[in-house]
Amino acid sequence: MALAQRTRLDTPLAQAEPAQERIRITVRNLDKRYGSGEAGVKAVDDVSFEVKQGEFVALLGPSGCGKSTILNMVAGLIPRSSGHIAIDADEVRHGDVNRKVGYVFQRDTVFPWRTVEANIGYGLEIAGVDKAERKAKVARAIETAGLGGFGAKFPRMLSGGMRQRVALMRTLIMEPEILLMDEPFGALDTHTKLEMHKTLLDIWERERQTVLFVTHDLGEALTLASRIILLSARPGRLKEDFEVPFARPRDAVSLRESAEFGRLYSHIWHSLGEEFRRTKAE
Numbered sequence: 001m002a003l004a005q006r007t008r009l010d011t012p013l014a015q016a017e018p019a020q021e022r023i024r025i026t027v028r029n030l031d032k033r034y035g036s037g038e039a040g041v042k043a044v045d046d047v048s049f050e051v052k053q054g055e056f057v058a059l060l061g062p063s064g065c066g067k068s069t070i071l072n073m074v075a076g077l078i079p080r081s082s083g084h085i086a087i088d089a090d091e092v093r094h095g096d097v098n099r100k101v102g103y104v105f106q107r108d109t110v111f112p113w114r115t116v117e118a119n120i121g122y123g124l125e126i127a128g129v130d131k132a133e134r135k136a137k138v139a140r141a142i143e144t145a146g147l148g149g150f151g152a153k154f155p156r157m158l159s160g161g162m163r164q165r166v167a168l169m170r171t172l173i174m175e176p177e178i179l180l181m182d183e184p185f186g187a188l189d190t191h192t193k194l195e196m197h198k199t200l201l202d203i204w205e206r207e208r209q210t211v212l213f214v215t216h217d218l219g220e221a222l223t224l225a226s227r228i229i230l231l232s233a234r235p236g237r238l239k240e241d242f243e244v245p246f247a248r249p250r251d252a253v254s255l256r257e258s259a260e261f262g263r264l265y266s267h268i269w270h271s272l273g274e275e276f277r278r279t280k281a282e
């Protein structure tokens, strides 16, 4: 399948982002089938796209359309049925660990027996980074995440949003060039989610990691992403590829209140709505 035509949405809030042409993630003709025969499920059907250096791409679609499946194949966590995936020039193989890639899961995956500091510093510890450097980096990460004063606390003493901040910083402290995020804020209430959007935007606008972010929340995708790849209801096929041209830095709250946000929201919503209805009709 050819790459989907990119839809450019012109808006007064638009401001071209610097063009970075290096392709970091390549997905070509990707298929995934779980199980075989009549009991088998075709989850992903002939999906192709690319993500360039410094792009923030949201994979958007209704529940069960195969978003997490695609992300997990890009991460090498599960095998694909057919197709091609590469990070830079390297073909992704099931089970390989790529140090350029960081993954943030949907559910917070912090270790309950470790303090906030020890959770955030876990990867550095495993990598053998010396204690003084680790301490300095963890202190900076705690500050960035707005977790000041909570370093010595255990996860059970934190709110869900704070635990997810710990999980986010545990991944970011390893300075991944490519960040794969699977609905990392899906379990949070609206207010906490917005706070997380602010934190993530601050970090991303400073560091410009290449991000592939799975969500079924259109508002979230429009707030964060530079591009939205819309998938059809299962089996996930690439339906449309939208540019999100809002200027940066973005303010997660005022952006949502703007008329342009509303206009783009309703434009994409029509397309997404069809897929939600198809999912419900199954």
Ligand SMILES: Nc1ncnc2c1ncn2[C@@H]1O[C@H](COP(=O)(O)OP(=O)(O)OP(=O)(O)O)[C@@H](O)[C@H]1O
Residues within 6 Å of the ligand: 034, 035, 041, 042, 043, 061, 062, 063, 064, 065, 066, 067, 068, 069, 070, 216, 234
């Ligand atoms: N291990 C598995 N075995 C069998 N079927 C699976 C497995 N994992 C996922 N599926 C099926 O594949 C389809 C796609 O699942 P996936 O989790 O990728 O969707 P999703 O778009 O991420 O959904 P959600 O937004 O609800 O997390 C679903 O129908 C799901 O039931």
